[in-house]
Amino acid sequence: MTIAHSIEPSAGQFILSDQDFEAVAKFAHKNFGLALSSSKKPLVSSRLSRRLNRLNVRDFKSYLSNLDTPGGEGERSELLSLLTTNVTQFFREPHHFETLREDVLPPLIEKARSGGRVRLWSAGCSNGQEPYTMAMVLNQLCPDAARLDIKILGTDIDPVVVRTAQAAQYPADELAQIPAKYRAKGAGDQLPDEILSLVSFGVLNLIEPFPFKGKFDAIFCRNVAIYFDTPTQQHVWSAFQKSLNPGGYLFIGHSERMSGPAATHLQTSGITTYINSSAGLST
C-alpha cells in the first residue's frame, strides 16, 4: 500500500508518510540536534501516532506547524521526550565516578579549600541521578563542600526531567543503588540537604551557545551526543572543550566517540575520559 496522505487513520492509528518523517527529522535536527535516520521511522511513527491520537489531532501538518509557534513550547518538549530516552541511574558507568573520586576531585577540593572556585557540570542530566551521584562522591570526600565555592550544575533540554531532578524524590529500587546514608527514610522524601545543597538545575539546549561566563573543571555529558549526527557531536565536543579549564575533564558515554577539532585538545585519559590539555580554543 502506498501512503499518499500525511497521516491516514489505520485501525485507530496514524501512519507517517516518508514526507512527514522527513519533516519531523528536519524539525528535530534544527531544534534539538537529533539525527533521525530512516531506520527510526517505525519507532517515530508509532510514538507520534499515539501522541496525535491522544491529542485528537488528525492532521500531521497542523501538529507540526503548531510546534513552530511560541505556544508550541510544551509540545516541543513532548516531541523531544518521545524521540529520545531519559534512561539514567545513580552511579551509571561507575568507572567515571572512580576517576572523579581518585583523580579529579582531590586537587579541586584543595583548590576550593584555598579559596578557589570549582564548577562541575552534568550536561543532559535527565532526572538528576548523574549530578546527584557526583554530589555524593564529593560529599564523601569533602563533607564541608557546601561551605566552599564548589558547585554542581545539572542541565537538560527537557523541562519535565529538570523538574523531576529538582524534586529529588526517587523510588526505593533506585535509591537502593546509593550509599545507605543518603537514602530517604520514607516514601516521598527528598535526598538529604547535604546533597541537594551542592546541585542546581536549569533547562539548556546543548546545540545552542552556552550562557556561562566562567569555565568548568569537569563536564559529564554521557549518553546524550549519541542522538546527534557527527557534525553536531563535533560542534558540542568543541563547545565543551572551550568551556573547560586547562586540565579539566570531559566524560562521555560508553558508546560515544570523540572526534573533530576538539580531539586535538582533549587527551584520552581512561575509558571515554578526556583531559583538556589546552588553555586555547578548539576551532
Ligand SMILES: C[S@@+](CC[C@H](N)C(=O)[O-])C[C@H]1O[C@@H](n2cnc3c(N)ncnc32)[C@H](O)[C@@H]1O
Ligand atoms: C539517556 S539520557 C542520559 C542521562 C545521563 N547523562 C546518563 O548518562 O545517565 C539523555 C538525555 O539527553 C537529553 N538531551 C537530548 N538532546 C539534548 C539537547 N540537544 N540538549 C540537552 N539535552 C539533550 C534528553 O532530554 C535526556 O534527558
